[in-house]
Amino acid sequence: MQPRDLSALSPYVPGRGAEEVARDLGMDPDDLTKLSSNENPHGPSPAAVEAIRETAPTVGVYPKASHTDLGEKLAAHWDVAPEQIWVTPGADGALDYLSRAFLEPGDRVLAPDPGFSYYRMSARYHHGEVATYDLSKADDFAQTPATVLDAYDGERIVYLTTPHNPTGAEFSRAAILDLAESVADHTLLVVDEAYGEYTESPSAVDLLDDYDNLAVTRTFSKAYGLAGLRVGYGVVPESWAEAYARVNTPFAASEVGCRAALAALDDDDHLRTTVETARWARAYLRDELDAPTWESGGNFVLAEVGDAAAVADATQRRGVIVRDCSSFGLPGCIRVSCGTRETTPRAAETINDVVAEVRA
Numbered sequence: 627m628q629p630r631d632l633s634a635l636s637p638y639v640p641g642r643g644a645e646e647v648a649r650d651l652g653m654d655p656d657d658l659t660k661l662s663s664n665e666n667p668h669g670p671s672p673a674a675v676e677a678i679r680e681t682a683p684t685v686g687v688y689p690k691a692s693h694t695d696l697g698e699k700l701a702a703h704w705d706v707a708p709e710q711i712w713v714t715p716g717a718d719g720a721l722d723y724l725s726r727a728f729l730e731p732g733d734r735v736l737a738p739d740p741g742f743s744y745y746r747m748s749a750r751y752h753h754g755e756v757a758t759y760d761l762s763k764a765d766d767f768a769q770t771p772a773t774v775l776d777a778y779d780g781e782r783i784v785y786l787t788t789p790h791n792p793t794g795a796e797f798s799r800a801a802i803l804d805l806a807e808s809v810a811d812h813t814l815l816v817v818d819e820a821y822g823e824y825t826e827s828p829s830a831v832d833l834l835d836d837y838d839n840l841a842v843t844r845t846f847s848k849a850y851g852l853a854g855l856r857v858g859y860g861v862v863p864e865s866w867a868e869a870y871a872r873v874n875t876p877f878a879a880s881e882v883g884c885r886a887a888l889a890a891l892d893d894d895d896h897l898r899t900t901v902e903t904a905r906w907a908r909a910y911l912r913d914e915l916d917a918p919t920w921e922s923g924g925n926f927v928l929a930e931v932g933d934a935a936a937v938a939d940a941t942q943r944r945g946v947i948v949r950d951c952s953s954f955g956l957p958g959c960i961r962v963s964c965g966t967r968e969t970t971p972r973a974a975e976t977i978n979d980v981v982a983e984v985r986a
Contacts, residue, residue: 639953661963662949666851671896677889692884709867717845717858725752726873733782740954745785767793771804789821792961794922806837823849825923838863850890855883907964914974925964940980946973
């Protein structure tokens with residue numbers, strides 16, 4: 627007995643965790659600053675932590691009410707009908723649900739390169755084919771209608787990441803509107819806004835009333851600091867919202883996750899602190915790093931350091947974990963997540979020392 631041929635599937639390569647690095651290097655995890663996975667350095671909202679504690683004794687019950695409550699609260703937050711909210715296990719769950727709902731075997735999707743590998747993975751899990759559109763370093767990874775349409779050939783799903791990971795580039799509102807008007811009627815534009823809280827640009831959610839070929843995905847993993855609970859959601863047009871019941875995994879998000887997300891949505895102060903700190907940190911990194919960087923709308927900065935693998939290895943030995951972007955096809959670049967006001971200056975100094983040594 628063997629699995630089907632999985633040779634076309636590449637495993638997802640996550641950033642290394644502090645405990646993992648600490649074990650390898652014989653260090654104390656508390657002495658490490660992890661800036662490799664775009665996590666919230668402030669952690670979850672205290673209200674979310676309290677909700678987790680309060681929910682723990684009830685996890686023997688399926689999350690029916692909490693799932694419904696979260697969907698309704700998100701609907702009110704975005705001023706859409708509750709049926710338009712697809713609560714999912716992480717934003718990658720929303721990507722999977724959209725693949726289930728739209729892809730027939732052999733259908734093609736169009737994804738950015740470099741970009742989030744799960745777009746391709748999800749399509750191939752559902753027997754789809756993958757094409758890519760290139761984001762060029764020479765053009766500062768510009769995301770324009772032409773960037774997409776020059777590669778577009780009638781694909782069933784087109785993925786737009788804004789802000790984009792790992793570059794931080796954004797699609798303008800005009801660009802998204804242009805693409806929604808330009809693609810064929812059978813093409814779904816999936817606007818991935820995993821980092822949407824960090825940008826000053828408006829969400830594409832308010833376009834759903836006018837376009838039924840558009841869906842938006844979001845997550846509680848980043849700005850809300852709930853990465854370990856895997857809660858995300860999609861926001862979809864009302865005209866095909868009922869497909870959720872047919873593609874949804876039973877009780878997709880956990881009871882603890884839903885209750886924590888509900889509490890996090892009410893903690894405006896924690897979200898404000900998170901976003902303000904990230905915007906400060908990305909400006910600090912762009913000003914202070916002795917390496918070319920790109921403007922970012924996310925909670926991270928991409929920097930060109932020459933030998934990314936060597937720099938990432940050396941910085942983690944000095945207590946700062948950054949992301950080697952070789953797995954994104956950018957072997958000369960590292961991605962540095964935004965830390966706190968205390969950890970970011972130390973990280974920048976460490977990176978600068980290492981870059982100078984590697985270049986010497």
